[in-house]
Amino acid sequence: MTTITAVEVHDVRFPTSLTADGSDAMNKDGDYSAAYVVLRTDDPALNGYGFTFTIGRGNDICVLASEQRAQPLIGRDADDVLDDLGATYRDLKTDSQLRWLGPEKGVEHLAMAAVMNALWDMAARRAGKPLWRLLADMSPEELVDVADLQYLSDALTRDEAVALLREQMPTRAARIAELEQTGYPCYTTSAGWLGYSDDKLRRLLREAVDEGYRHVKLKVGANLDEDIRRCRIAREEIGPDAKLMIDANQVWDVPQAIEWVKALAEFDPLWIEEPTSPDDVLGHAAIRRAVAPIGVATGEHGMNRVLFKQMFQAEAIDFCQLDSARLASINEILAVYLLAKKFDVPVCPHAGGVGLCELVQHLSIFDYVAVSGSLENRVTEFVDHLHEHFVDPCIVENGAYRVPSMPGYSAEMHSASIAEYSYPFGTYWAERTLQATAQPA
Amino acid sequence: MTTITAVEVHDVRFPTSLTADGSDAMNKDGDYSAAYVVLRTDDPALNGYGFTFTIGRGNDICVLASEQRAQPLIGRDADDVLDDLGATYRDLKTDSQLRWLGPEKGVEHLAMAAVMNALWDMAARRAGKPLWRLLADMSPEELVDVADLQYLSDALTRDEAVALLREQMPTRAARIAELEQTGYPCYTTSAGWLGYSDDKLRRLLREAVDEGYRHVKLKVGANLDEDIRRCRIAREEIGPDAKLMIDANQVWDVPQAIEWVKALAEFDPLWIEEPTSPDDVLGHAAIRRAVAPIGVATGEHGMNRVLFKQMFQAEAIDFCQLDSARLASINEILAVYLLAKKFDVPVCPHAGGVGLCELVQHLSIFDYVAVSGSLENRVTEFVDHLHEHFVDPCIVENGAYRVPSMPGYSAEMHSASIAEYSYPFGTYWAERTLQATAQPA
Numbered sequence: 001m002t003t004i005t006a007v008e009v010h011d012v013r014f015p016t017s018l019t020a021d022g023s024d025a026m027n028k029d030g031d032y033s034a035a036y037v038v039l040r041t042d043d044p045a046l047n048g049y050g051f052t053f054t055i056g057r058g059n060d061i062c063v064l065a066s067e068q069r070a071q072p073l074i075g076r077d078a079d080d081v082l083d084d085l086g087a088t089y090r091d092l093k094t095d096s097q098l099r100w101l102g103p104e105k106g107v108e109h110l111a112m113a114a115v116m117n118a119l120w121d122m123a124a125r126r127a128g129k130p131l132w133r134l135l136a137d138m139s140p141e142e143l144v145d146v147a148d149l150q151y152l153s154d155a156l157t158r159d160e161a162v163a164l165l166r167e168q169m170p171t172r173a174a175r176i177a178e179l180e181q182t183g184y185p186c187y188t189t190s191a192g193w194l195g196y197s198d199d200k201l202r203r204l205l206r207e208a209v210d211e212g213y214r215h216v217k218l219k220v221g222a223n224l225d226e227d228i229r230r231c232r233i234a235r236e237e238i239g240p241d242a243k244l245m246i247d248a249n250q251v252w253d254v255p256q257a258i259e260w261v262k263a264l265a266e267f268d269p270l271w272i273e274e275p276t277s278p279d280d281v282l283g284h285a286a287i288r289r290a291v292a293p294i295g296v297a298t299g300e301h302g303m304n305r306v307l308f309k310q311m312f313q314a315e316a317i318d319f320c321q322l323d324s325a326r327l328a329s330i331n332e333i334l335a336v337y338l339l340a341k342k343f344d345v346p347v348c349p350h351a352g353g354v355g356l357c358e359l360v361q362h363l364s365i366f367d368y369v370a371v372s373g374s375l376e377n378r379v380t381e382f383v384d385h386l387h388e389h390f391v392d393p394c395i396v397e398n399g400a401y402r403v404p405s406m407p408g409y410s411a412e413m414h415s416a417s418i419a420e421y422s423y424p425f426g427t428y429w430a431e432r433t434l435q436a437t438a439q440p441a
Numbered sequence: 442m443t444t445i446t447a448v449e450v451h452d453v454r455f456p457t458s459l460t461a462d463g464s465d466a467m468n469k470d471g472d473y474s475a476a477y478v479v480l481r482t483d484d485p486a487l488n489g490y491g492f493t494f495t496i497g498r499g500n501d502i503c504v505l506a507s508e509q510r511a512q513p514l515i516g517r518d519a520d521d522v523l524d525d526l527g528a529t530y531r532d533l534k535t536d537s538q539l540r541w542l543g544p545e546k547g548v549e550h551l552a553m554a555a556v557m558n559a560l561w562d563m564a565a566r567r568a569g570k571p572l573w574r575l576l577a578d579m580s581p582e583e584l585v586d587v588a589d590l591q592y593l594s595d596a597l598t599r600d601e602a603v604a605l606l607r608e609q610m611p612t613r614a615a616r617i618a619e620l621e622q623t624g625y626p627c628y629t630t631s632a633g634w635l636g637y638s639d640d641k642l643r644r645l646l647r648e649a650v651d652e653g654y655r656h657v658k659l660k661v662g663a664n665l666d667e668d669i670r671r672c673r674i675a676r677e678e679i680g681p682d683a684k685l686m687i688d689a690n691q692v693w694d695v696p697q698a699i700e701w702v703k704a705l706a707e708f709d710p711l712w713i714e715e716p717t718s719p720d721d722v723l724g725h726a727a728i729r730r731a732v733a734p735i736g737v738a739t740g741e742h743g744m745n746r747v748l749f750k751q752m753f754q755a756e757a758i759d760f761c762q763l764d765s766a767r768l769a770s771i772n773e774i775l776a777v778y779l780l781a782k783k784f785d786v787p788v789c790p791h792a793g794g795v796g797l798c799e800l801v802q803h804l805s806i807f808d809y810v811a812v813s814g815s816l817e818n819r820v821t822e823f824v825d826h827l828h829e830h831f832v833d834p835c836i837v838e839n840g841a842y843r844v845p846s847m848p849g850y851s852a853e854m855h856s857a858s859i860a861e862y863s864y865p866f867g868t869y870w871a872e873r874t875l876q877a878t879a880q881p882a
Contacts, residue, residue: 027537056538058509061548065502096468097497103691103719103742106547107502151718154695154727250544254595277592278544279747281722282754286595301544306720313723 002078006040007070009063009114012413013056013423014354014386023195025221026249030055032386033423034354035062035111036413037070037118041078046125049412050117052110052325053353059423065111068098073115082123086146089116089331093148105303109328116329117359121409131409132362135330136172136369140165143370147334148305155309161338168373175369176403183400184364185375186382187215187245189352194219198233205237212399214242215270215379221248224263231267240268243379247273250301254283258290271295271319278302284316297321300350304328305335312343319377321350324359333363337371346376352383357394358410361401389417443519447481448511450504450555453854454497454864455795455827464636466662467690471496473827474864475795476503476552477854478511478559482519487566490853491558493551493766494794500864506552509539514556523564527587530557530772534589546744550769557770558800562850572850573803576771577613577810581606584811588775589746596750602779609814616810617844624841625805626816627823628656628686630793635660639674646678653840655683656711656820662689665704672708681709684820688714691742695724699731712736712760719743725757738762741791745769746776753784760818762791765800774804778812787817793824798835799851802842830858 013033023029034051041047052062069092073081081088093099093112101108124131135143140162149158188211191204201218208216218234220227227246234244246269252260257275272294276283278301288296295318302308302322311317320340327333340347347367349360364380372378380401387393391412395402404410420428454474464470475492482488493503510533514522522529534540534553542549565572576584581603590599629652632645642659649657659675661668668687675685687710693701698716705713713735717724719742729737736759743749743763752758761781768774781788788808790801805821813819821842828834832853836843845851861869 027541030538030541054538055541057536058506058539058542058549061502061506061509061542064505065499065548068499068502095498097471097495098499100468100471100496101499101502101551102547105720105744106543106549107506108499108547110542151694151721151724153697154724253592256594277747279546279745280592280751282751283592283595283747303546304720306718306724310721310723 002041002043002046004039004041004073004076004078004081007067007074008038008040009066009070010036010038010418011059011063011423012036012354012418012421013059013429014421015428016385017056023193024219024247024249025194025251027055028195032354033059035059035066035114036418037066037114039070039073039118039122041122046078046122048118048122048125050114050119050121050329050409051355051411052114052117053356054110058107061107062110062114065107066114069111069115078122078126081119082126085119085123086331088119089146089148089328092116093328104306104328109304110326112328113325116331117325117409117411120330121411124409125407128407130362130404130406132365132369132404135366136176140169143334146331147338148328148331149335151306152309152335152339155313156339156342160342164338164341165370168370171373172369175373179365179368180403183397183402184361184368184380185378185400186380186396187217187243187399188213188382188384189217190384191216192218192234194222198230201230202233202237205234209238209242214399215245216242217245217247217273219249220246220264221251221260224260227264231264235267243270245269245271245273245297248275250274250277252276254280254286257287261287261291261294265291265294269294271297273297273321274300279307281307281310281314281316284311285314288316288318295319297348299323301326305332305339308336309339312339312345317345320345320347322347323350324356324363325353337367341371346374346378347372348378349380351381354386355390355411355413357382357387358390358392361394361404362409364401365403389413443482443484443487445480445482445514445517445519445522448508448515449479449481450507450511451477451479451859452500452504452864453477453795453859453862454500454870455862456869457826458497464634465660465688465690466635466692468496469636473795474500476500476507476555477859478507478555480511480514480559480563482563487519487563489559489563489566491555491560491562491770491850492796492852493555493558494797495551499548502548503551503555506548507555510552511556519563519567522560523567526560526564527772529560530587530589530769533557534769545747545769550745551767553769554766557772558766558850558852561771562852566849569848571803571845571847573806573810573845576807577617581610584775587772588779589769589772590776592747593750593776593780596754597780597783601783605779605782606811609811612814613810616814620806620809621844624838624843625802625809625821626819626841627821627837628658628684628840629654629823629825630658631825632657633659633675635663639671642671643674643678646675650679650683655840656686657683658686658688658714660690661687661705662692662701665701668705672705676708684711686710686712686714686738689716691715691718693717695721695727698728702728702732702735706732706735710735712738714738714762715741720748722748722751722755722757725752726755729757729759736760738789740764742767746773746780749777750780753780753786758786761786761788763788764791765797765804766794778808782812787815787819788813789819790821792822795827796831796852796854798823798828799831799833802835802845803850805842806844830854
């Protein structure tokens with residue numbers, strides 16, 4: 001018997017604001033951060049690692065919320081917890097006092113994501129498999145049993161979900177073999193942050209094309225003239241056939257979104273991402289109708305499965321960009337993948353940040369193998385930074401994620417990274433705090 | 442010049458779970474709590490008091506979030522802050538790092554509510570007026586300037602909002618005079634908690650009728666046979682003409698909600714409240730179409746104005762039950778009232794909890810005076826507990842809130858209550874903690 005003996009949650013912050021990595025029209029100065037959960041067991045090889053992603057201030061709030069969420073796990077038998085991760089998830093999420101603080105959204109939901117991500121990591125380690133493989137080895141019934149279908153039955157019943165998964169069963173193995181050859185296709189956002197100069201933009205785009213990318217993404221929405229200039233540079237560098245995506249990070253009202261996107265239509269964007277409030281199902285539907293054939297994409301701030309259900313029901317989006325650290329881990333993500341399959345919307349997960357690429361590779365591979373069975377219109381985000389802090393970093397070659405092979409969810413960070421970037425007393429931050437307080441007034 | 446010198450946030454929890462006050466199908470054991478904000482100034486008469494409401498665990502997370510939200514106010518000139526509460530609100534809400542944790546939902550949004558509630562309290566104290574009067578004395582342009590209209594322009598433009606408010610200008614004074622005579626009509630939920638016995642239910646209903654209430658509300662959703670029995674008791678006690686509302690606190694999926702509500706239709710409910718996930722705009726619309734003429738009500742968990750905009754656009758609700766401590770104070774609440782007026786949906790604010798009745802009396806009075814100009818289909822919740830902890834408690838007589846007259850937002854608690862119920866080291870909780878730890882294993 002292995003016991004979950006303790007939970008540790010670390011406030012880890014990387015100073016990305018110093019280089020304008022991650023700058024966009026809404027988020028000008030993020031310090032990419034993780035509320036990083038370690039579920040310790042009396043067998044260290046079974047420890048579970050997970051996190052949610054934030055951009056700096058308030059990461060400590062997610063740490064506190066994650067500690068509280070994980071607290072009922074302490075002292076429990078790991079097998080009992082892991083043998084029925086559907087029941088474990090429901091136990092944690094139905095704490096009615098904590099539920100009031102959402103429900104199922106905001107800080108409390110980010111904390112659920114962090115804790116359940118650590119449990120899924122532990123489950124995959126126990127099985128000796130990478131997470132995508134653990135999921136791909138589960139039967140349709142087992143998968144549906146762990147999926148959170150509450151509030152979804154008007155759009156997807158349990159029986160429909162099982163039937164969707166059964167369709168793909170006979171061909172799972174062939175798709176695994178295929179991906180082990182080709183990898184899973186990705187695109188890069190590394191080039192297109194708003195804070196970069198035109199020269200840097202052009203150089204990075206050229207490098208992306210040279211590295212085999214057929215999709216690139218630019219941040220837009222701060223200034224229309226600049227957006228036109230930057231989109232023109234992008235088309236010059238990537239040519240007419242490669243795909244250009246644009247991302248406004250929620251800066252517009254609905255009428256303004258329609259007007260602005262139409263002004264960029266000449267650059268033939270594949271999608272406009274986050275044109276307005278992530279909560280606005282009907283707004284996205286209106287924008288989609290107005291800017292077609294340009295697609296509408298959203299989801300990195302999609303708070304829960306009920307929002308995605310409505311996005312699908314209202315035919316509001318062409319691309320679903322669910323987030324692996326904002327939805328409540330596999331239990332809720334599975335439900336969104338099943339809905340997406342039912343409504344025939346491709347899922348192109350949000351990534352970047354800290355460690356999101358490490359997580360989403362598992363999701364995309366599992367989706368292709370067991371749910372959608374399709375790569376059409378699917379491409380997963382990749383941002384090339386902060387991977388050096390992970391024990392099992394994702395590997396991208398020729399514009400594709402290589403299939404991960406180590407047991408777990410690829411979420412474990414190096415202890416040296418935690419020691420350096422823990423806030424505010426890790427070595428990196430402590431030094432800066434000392435400098436700041438030592439300066440004369 | 443008056444300076445905002447400090448922020449204190451108290452974790453105040455009342456042990457309501459001991460008596461089953463507040464028990465419903467989703468929330469069985471709430472300890473009604475407040476993250477209670479005191480914005481201190483160097484003139485103690487100008488201190489601002491505000492809070493958000495929770496039901497126990499996690500209240501400490503809201504405390505931490507409120508401290509961080511209020512931090513930029515410390516050291517600022519109170520007049521600068523209060524003279525443009527629209528700008529102050531936008532400054533606080535656009536912190537991009539904290540925004541990531543929502544955006545505009547969950548713990549971070551509850552904290553915005555707590556802090557902005559304290560600022561509006563301070564503004565009313567500075568003016569020497571109760572808050573409803575401060576608002577009722579503002580011009581349409583001044584009101585629209587403080588309202589948060591971001592993401593709403595597809596449903597309501599600034600010019601439309603000004604025009605709606607101008608319509609009511611000439612008759613504001615007459616409605617104030619009327620309410621000072623009659624009070625604002627309310628209904629009681631005090632009778633209908635799920636945890637109460639049939640005898641207690643019957644006795645409380647009889648008392649409610651005797652006290653002049655024409656509307657009562659029952660909690661439903663745990664067991665259909667029991668709901669039928671309890672609704673029958675209610676009709677026996679209140680008669681066929683008084684209004685009966687039922688409240689499921691989000692326990693159903695959409696198809697189940699429709700089936701269950703139809704099974705209770707014989708008791709002629711005025712509305713079904715929170716039939717499903719509070720996020721499900723399209724679900725509420727489907728339920729509303731199916732159960733008409735029974736009305737659909739929701740909003741106490743309505744996370745922000747974008748959700749309410751969609752509820753109105755989709756014709757999803759008959760009654761809007763916005764929450765004074767979940768929406769980001771007057772700035773956002775005003776926007777929802779303006780939308781409700783445009784779409785002709787009555788607002789019947791959620792109350793109860795800790796201090797929510799104290800807040801909503803100001804909102805309902807202001808709505809009648811300056812926005813809707815109507816009492817038709819409007820009735821504001823009242824729950825008769827915990828008022829003794831407030832310096833300026835609401836007063837209900839003959840089924841109506843009396844118009845408050847003291848300066849401020851009626852949010853200030855007695856310091857003795859804070860000393861007793863602060864968690865975990867106030868006298869009430871400290872004693873119980875000592876007892877628990879002193880018990881033999």
